[in-house]
Amino acid sequence: MPNKTYAKQWLTKAYHDLSSARILFDACHFTDSIACDLQQSIEKCLKYFLAYENKRLKKTHNLIELSELVSD
Numbered sequence: 794m795p796n797k798t799y800a801k802q803w804l805t806k807a808y809h810d811l812s813s814a815r816i817l818f819d820a821c822h823f824t825d826s827i828a829c830d831l832q833q834s835i836e837k838c839l840k841y842f843l844a845y846e847n848k849r850l851k852k853t854h855n856l857i858e859l860s861e862l863v864s865d
Contacts, residue, residue: 800845807837832856839863 814830817823832854839859843850851862 795845796847797845800841803837803841803844807834807841810834810837 810830811834814827814834817827817830835856836854836859839856839862840850842848842863843859848862848865851858853859
């Protein structure tokens, strides 16, 4: 059974990181900061899928590892 409430929290956080990256990009700010925000947004999107499906959330920042958990 989907856990929509918990999943939505992850998606909201992902949107916040993406919005931060967009603001920095529009301001021609530091690209390393933009990259960090984008990585965090992608990570939280992957955790959204895991949360929605009630799959185990692993404490990791590894996007490849998270994507493999999503596709299992």
